[in-house]
Amino acid sequence: MDVAIELASSGADVIGVSANLAASGSDVQIAVEKLGRKFYPYQADFTNRDSIYAFLNKVKEEHPKIDILINNAGHILRKPAAEHPDEYWDTIIDINLNAQFIITREIGKQMLTNGYGKIVFTCSLLSFQGGINVPGYAASKGAIASLLKAFCNEWAKHNITVNGIAPGYIATDNTQMLRDDPDRNAAILARIPANKWGQPSDLTGAFVFLSSPASDYINGTILTVDGGVCEEIEAAKVTTDNKTAAHQATQYLLEKGCKKIAFLNFSEFTATSIKRKIGHIDALTQNNIEVDTALILNCSTNKKENIEALTHLLTTQKDVDAIFASSENLSIISYQVCESLGINIPQQIKLIGFSNMTLAAHLNPSFTCITQPAFEIGNEAAKVLFKSIEKPHIDYSDTLIQLNSTITLPILLFLSSCSNKVQTHIQKEFLHAGSGYSKAVVITNGNTKTIYVAGLTGDGEDFETQTRATFNNIKTELESAGATFKDVIKMNTYIVNYKTELIDIFRRVRKEIMGEKEMPASTVVGVQALAAKDKMIEIEAIAIIEINQK
Known part of the structure; x- marks a missing residue:
């Protein structure tokens, strides 16, 4: 329908044919005639030669005199090859290949006579x-790719162009099953x-282009319209488990007593957003809560629209008791909307979301968030890369078994925006100074403590001794504030003559000293x-702990 309308808007009268096209009054006919063009409807069963x-x-x-032929009929039936x-x-080959060959051959005869097509x-x-x-x-579409080149080879000299368009993943009835499978x-x-x-x-622009004089010197070509589809790269991968992380975040809200959770999905289409949405829904379902x-x-990417949509949701759904923001931008918007509506976080609405923001602890109240384990991702990726370098000639089927795809789990930081008790004042205290120019500061905001260990060094004659002393000094500072290495979310290290x-x-x-499984984001x-x-290494760290989580 879209192609017919676009061709009509470009000045073409349209002949339409399908197995069940209405003799008059169809949506496509109405749309074409509104543009001042003529529409001629026909019916044909493309599985039946007599009908064709x-x-x-x-x-x-x-x-x-037909100037343009668009072979757009298509059907798909799914079953594994062994059960096909x-x-x-027969049905697919008849519709997708045989009918199109016959129609092209017959209409092409007219074009040859007319000297244009x-x-x-x-x-x-x-x-x-x-x-x-x-x-x-697949067989029918592969054959079409060769068939159009065969027509092109014979008819190009007669001023007839024969090209194809290869759509990527288009939202149609044929792809509904794929879109319904998470x-x-x-x-x-x-x-x-x-x-x-x-x-x-x-797809309409590509069809109009290949139907117009602008494409007169393009022949036997297949133009892909696919959003830039990337073929799957045969390589081990390191990814984060967004589905499980979202499940855990939703479960955390449910354990806090939340029953009506607004889920802010940053996109209907990206793989990441879909997995996070699935994780959220699974947690609700497993807790017998209706979705x-x-x-x-x-x-969307439009901040104003998102603010208006969330404002509408919170004003029409009065009993919402939590917000799960699936991206950090939506988290900030959630703070803004709640403030504008006079909604207190977390007393009236608890807030959780995905974010790697270093300012999460400084929002008021501090933001409970799922943060991506950047260090672990890089560390695992490097291990996989080194293994593949060590065995460059290994067959990929074996590589899959030995390397596999690694999935790391994002980290849930328990901060104030989901707590049941929140203080409203900020306290700051300085811990005892370590060696060199070190200083440790603890900021208490509500029931969240943020520990900054800045410029920490250690004594020693060589690099290893200083490094060990520096880490031990950090450990001492953290413990004096009630924290451990597992509470560290960011660490910056400066090495002389790296x-x-x-x-x-x-x-x-x-x-x-820290343990392999407790690595924070690190630079x-x-x-x-x-x-x-005389110092060869300096480390600064940020740790966050929650006081009285319950």
């Missing part, structure tokens, strides 16, 4: 790939840089010198 030829005889008689029945195969086939990404569970469809949907979206399914309207779609807000041998020592000592910087004389 009856249509062709009639349309050629009534329209002896003959009737599935534009023919466009609808191909598919499966014209180049095999697909899964659709052998008939895992397949997420996997597909992860491969689309545009982060969304295409719409039929996204209220009115509480799932699909947001080189590989020193970083190896640093990592070994850090692992010995290591090489410097020429430190302010503290």
